[in-house]
Amino acid sequence: MDLKRPVNVLIIDDDEISNFILMKLLRKISSDIVIEICLNGELAIEHLLELVKRDAKYPDIIFLDISMPVMNGWGFLKQYMHDGFDQILKSRIFVATSSIFQRDHDHAFGHPIVEDLIVKPFNIDGLRDILNSKLKLV
Secondary structure, eight states: OOOSSOEEEEEEOSOHHHHHHHHHHHHHHOTTEEEEEESSHHHHHHHHHHHHHHTOOOOSEEEEOSOOSSSOHHHHHHHHHHTTHHHHTOOEEEEEEOOOOHHHHHHHHHOTTEEEEEESSOOHHHHHHIIIIITOOO
16 A cells, blocks of 8 residues: 555554554555554653654654553543643544443543544554545555
């Protein structure tokens, strides 16, 4: 798949197997996808602060898990907005979860900066749909 431009993706998830699968699927879609991984929300906030400080390329897409140690997905979203990243970065955030709890799904769909919720396990067609129809990157 040819993308209109290179796409920067940040995966925030403590599950290294899930990260590996998502990374492989994204690379199968296109070699123009640059992927960075943070294993919890706190590390992701530190990473984003460093990107802003260096005026480096910001993530176009963030895949965010809900359940993580140190700082979970909800904590990340709260800090992301508190630090003004929603105004600075303009990243599109997709909550990626294996949670079966309706309250998690409702919280994600009701959050003002969450684009959509993706239920794990990931599949290549769903990821293509995100890049194509939701983000118009194809």
